[in-house]
Each structure stands twice: as structure tokens, then as C-alpha cells.
Amino acid sequence: MEQEKKKLKAISDRIEKMKDKHQKESLDDASVSDISLAFQIPIELISGVLVGAGIGYILDKLFDLESLFLITFIILGGIAGIVNVARMAQKTEDEKEE
Amino acid sequence: MSDVMEQFEIKEIFPLKISGHDIGFTNSSLCMVLAAVSVITIFALCLRKRQLIPTVAQCVPESLYEFIYNMIADNIGKAGLKYFPFIFTLFLFVVTGNLLGLFPYSFTFTSHLAAVGTLSLLALAVNIFIGIKNRKWEYLRTFFPKGVPWVMAPLIVPIEIISLLSKPFSLTIRLVANMTVGHIMLKSIAGFVVALGLLGGEIPLVFAGLIIAFEIFIGILQAYIYTILSCIYLGDALHSH
Numbered sequence: 035m036e037q038e039k040k041k042l043k044a045i046s047d048r049i050e051k052m053k054d055k056h057q058k059e060s061l062d063d064a065s066v067s068d069i070s071l072a073f074q075i076p077i078e079l080i081s082g083v084l085v086g087a088g089i090g091y092i093l094d095k096l097f098d099l100e101s102l103f104l105i106t107f108i109i110l111g112g113i114a115g116i117v118n119v120a121r122m123a124q125k126t127e128d129e130k131e132e
Numbered sequence: 133m134s135d136v137m138e139q140f141e142i143k144e145i146f147p148l149k150i151s152g153h154d155i156g157f158t159n160s161s162l163c164m165v166l167a168a169v170s171v172i173t174i175f176a177l178c179l180r181k182r183q184l185i186p187t188v189a190q191c192v193p194e195s196l197y198e199f200i201y202n203m204i205a206d207n208i209g210k211a212g213l214k215y216f217p218f219i220f221t222l223f224l225f226v227v228t229g230n231l232l233g234l235f236p237y238s239f240t241f242t243s244h245l246a247a248v249g250t251l252s253l254l255a256l257a258v259n260i261f262i263g264i265k266n267r268k269w270e271y272l273r274t275f276f277p278k279g280v281p282w283v284m285a286p287l288i289v290p291i292e293i294i295s296l297l298s299k300p301f302s303l304t305i306r307l308v309a310n311m312t313v314g315h316i317m318l319k320s321i322a323g324f325v326v327a328l329g330l331l332g333g334e335i336p337l338v339f340a341g342l343i344i345a346f347e348i349f350i351g352i353l354q355a356y357i358y359t360i361l362s363c364i365y366l367g368d369a370l371h372s373h
Contacts, residue, residue: 081302114294
């Protein structure tokens, strides 16, 4: 009886150890996606401005204007980039809290 | 030393023009076909003998399948598993394109804005289609989230439209920039080997070898990031913010 209990204890210890190890590994995964998030942020900011500039340029051509839409949409694109980054940051924050 | 940008030049193999449009078969198209064919061949060979207890060869497609399955389940949820074929194809196409480009004399089609941009625009079209199909008119809420006062509409709507359109753009820039930079670096360092010759040419040779290993890693990582971000954007289309 005593021996069996010892055996069970040893097995449960091993399971706990494996679980700890697994958790550590999943934490490492999280840091990889953090790095990818860090690289994504500048690209997100730039692409917002570029897409805004593109839309503004097309609208200017369409309405035969000098650069009213171009200026407006570059500013709006910058804001959109910041909104995108804020949303991404919020999402990662939410996931970490879960 | 040869020109480092030469490797990105598109050369026509079979020139073909239909009513002024150039639709010739180029080295870029050849590599795309090669990528598709090699994926199909590898999968067909590995899954020739299907067993309950998989052999090593059978493990390759199965682990890839599970990898993407888990990615979709984590990022979109169970509802996203319907779109598994699309995401899986996207991942395999980009990853084989990245890796095929590392072979000598081949061509990296993922380093071209036109190729990756079209792929991203296709992903955007699928996103919008799935969003409208699942949420009907509610999809328009993407451009005007709940709880925003009506006065803000002229500001919020353009911002949301730009932020939707910038998604495929950022995906494309990231992949293209990574692949282009890696290949330029590889070519210029390989050029040093030739320029230095036997006197000290060994140092850049070792370095070039290391960069190839690093490029394999980057190619897989970038394909992974491209796919996971497509997953996240698809998830955004399915659920509201």
C-alpha cells in the first residue's frame, strides 16, 4: 500500500513538472508574437499615411482639385494608423488579461 | 561585381500579347507554378499511404495541418474553421514562394509588390465578402462603431475606411521588404567572395552561409506572420470590434 502511494506521488510529481515545462514553453511563444507586434507598429503607421495619400490623390484627380483632398486624407491616414496601432495594443492587452 | 538588383528582374519566357495586354509567361509565373506544383507533389507523396499511426513522411502534412488549424481556432474561433482551405493555401503558397526563392537561379516572386499585393487584395476581397455574408447590413458598423455620436461621422467613417484599406497594404509591405532586403544582402555578400578571391574570401563565404540559414528562418517566419495577420483580419470581419 505504502509503496503504491509512493509510486502515485512520483507520477503526479512528474505530471506537475511536465505541466510547468509546457507553460514555460507557451510563454516563449507569447514573446515571439510580441516581437512581431513591435515590427508591425511602424509598418501600420506608414501604410495608413500612404493609403490616405493614395485616396486623396485619386479624389483630387476626380474633382480636378489642386491638393485639398490630398492634405486632408494624409492627415486622416495618419490618424487611422494611430487608431490601428492603439487597437492592436488593446487586443494584446486583453489577451494577456485573459 | 554583378548588379544586386538584377535578381529581381522579370524576364519573359513565352511572350504573349492579347489586345495590347502583356500576359506573357515570365520567370515569376514559372516560380508560382513551381510553388503550387511542389506543394501538391509533396502532399501527394507524403499522404500516399495513410495510416492511423503516421509514418515520418505522413507527419509533415499532418503537423502543418494542425499548425494552421490551431492558428485559426485561436485567432478566429471555431466559426473560422470554415475558411481553413483559404488560409491553408495562403500559408503554403507564401512559404514555398519564400523558400523556393533561396535556390540559386530561381526567382523570389514574394519580393514583388505586384504578386504579394494581388494576394493581399484577394484576401481583403474575401474578408469583405465573408463579413457581408455573415453580418449582412450589420457589416457597415465596421465603418461606424456603436456608441459613437453622429456628429463624429464625417471624421470616423473616412478613418475606418482607410484603416480597412491599409491592412492589405501593411501585409504586403512587410513581406516584400523582408524578402527584398534579405536577397540584396545575400547577393552583395556573395559578391565579396568573388571580389576577394582566395585572399580573405572565406570570411564572407561563411557569412553568406549563415545568412542563407537566417533567410530560411525569416522566410518561414514571414509566411507565418502573413498568415496569422490574415487570420486576425478575417476574425475582425466576422466579429465586430
